[in-house]
Amino acid sequence: MLPVLYSFRRCPYAIRARYTISFLGLHVYLREVDLKFKPQTLLSLGGRSSVPQLIDVEGSRYPESLDIIFWALSNVECRLDIECMWPKESVQKSKMMAWVRYNDNVFKGWLDRYKYADRYPECSQSYYHKKGEVFLKRLDKRLANRSFLFGEKVSVADIAIFPFIRQFAGVDQKRFDESQYHHLKLWLKGFLDSSLFKDVVMKKHSVWVSGREEVIFPPNK
Ligand SMILES: N[C@@H](CCC(=O)N[C@@H](CS)C(=O)NCC(=O)O)C(=O)O
Structure with a gap:
C-alpha cells in the first residue's frame, strides 16, 4: 500500500511535486487525471479538486503542491540527506x-x-x-x-x-x-x-481509471 498522488503531467505544480518525490526516493501510486473528467475518488474528497493532491496511507490529505513537497521532506529516512534541500535554520x-x-x-x-x-x-x-x-x-x-x-x-x-x-x-x-x-x-x-526529469518525472502515463492496476511512481528498478 502506497500514498496516492493525483497528478497531471504538464502541470507545473504537479511537476514540482513529482520531482521532489522521485528526487527523495519516495514512492506513490500515481493517478494521472484528465482535468475535464476528474475521477470520482478525487471529487468525493470534497473542497478543491485541483491537482496535485496526495492522500497518505493513513488517509491524510495534502491538497497543494507545497504540502506535498513538505510531506515528502518529512518522510525521508535520513535528515542529513535533505540538509541542503531544506536547511534547519x-x-x-x-x-x-x-x-x-x-x-x-x-x-x-x-x-x-x-x-x-x-x-x-x-x-x-x-x-x-x-x-x-x-x-x-x-x-x-x-x-x-x-x-x-x-x-x-x-x-x-x-x-x-x-x-x-x-x-x-x-x-x-x-x-x-x-x-x-x-x-x-x-x-x-x-x-x-x-534523466530524472525526462524519463521519470515527465514519463507519460495513461489517465487513471478506478479499478485499474495502480502505477507505482517512480517505478521500482
Ligand atoms: N495552489 C495549487 C495549484 C494547483 C493547480 O492550479 N492545478 C491546476 C493544474 S496546473 C488544476 O488542477 N486546475 C484544475 C482545477 O483547478 O480544477 C497547488 O500548489 O497545488
Missing part, C-alpha cells in the same frame, strides 16, 4: 520561501497572461513578457555565482520554481533561447536534460 527557510512565494503569487500571474495573452487583451503580450522578465532577471543574477539558488546543491526553491520557468520559456522557445539570461538558461537546462 529558519532564516534560510524563510529566504527560500520568499523566492517560492514570489514565483507563485506574482510571477505565475504574469506567466499566465504572457501564455494566454489573447484572454487578457487589456495589455500586449510583450508587456506581460516584460513583467515576467523581472523575475527572470533576478534569478539570472542570483545564479551568476552559484549553481543553484541556494548554493551548489539543489534546494526546495529550485525545484518549486523551475517548472514555471520551463513554462515561461516554452511560450516562445526561440526568444528564451536567444535571451541574455545565460545563467538561468544553464540552470533550467540542467533540470530538463536530466
Whole structure:
C-alpha cells in the first residue's frame, strides 16, 4: 500500500511535486487525471479538486503542491540527506520561501497572461513578457555565482520554481533561447536534460481509471 498522488503531467505544480518525490526516493501510486473528467475518488474528497493532491496511507490529505513537497521532506529516512534541500535554520527557510512565494503569487500571474495573452487583451503580450522578465532577471543574477539558488546543491526553491520557468520559456522557445539570461538558461537546462526529469518525472502515463492496476511512481528498478 502506497500514498496516492493525483497528478497531471504538464502541470507545473504537479511537476514540482513529482520531482521532489522521485528526487527523495519516495514512492506513490500515481493517478494521472484528465482535468475535464476528474475521477470520482478525487471529487468525493470534497473542497478543491485541483491537482496535485496526495492522500497518505493513513488517509491524510495534502491538497497543494507545497504540502506535498513538505510531506515528502518529512518522510525521508535520513535528515542529513535533505540538509541542503531544506536547511534547519529558519532564516534560510524563510529566504527560500520568499523566492517560492514570489514565483507563485506574482510571477505565475504574469506567466499566465504572457501564455494566454489573447484572454487578457487589456495589455500586449510583450508587456506581460516584460513583467515576467523581472523575475527572470533576478534569478539570472542570483545564479551568476552559484549553481543553484541556494548554493551548489539543489534546494526546495529550485525545484518549486523551475517548472514555471520551463513554462515561461516554452511560450516562445526561440526568444528564451536567444535571451541574455545565460545563467538561468544553464540552470533550467540542467533540470530538463536530466534523466530524472525526462524519463521519470515527465514519463507519460495513461489517465487513471478506478479499478485499474495502480502505477507505482517512480517505478521500482
Ligand atoms: N495552489 C495549487 C495549484 C494547483 C493547480 O492550479 N492545478 C491546476 C493544474 S496546473 C488544476 O488542477 N486546475 C484544475 C482545477 O483547478 O480544477 C497547488 O500548489 O497545488
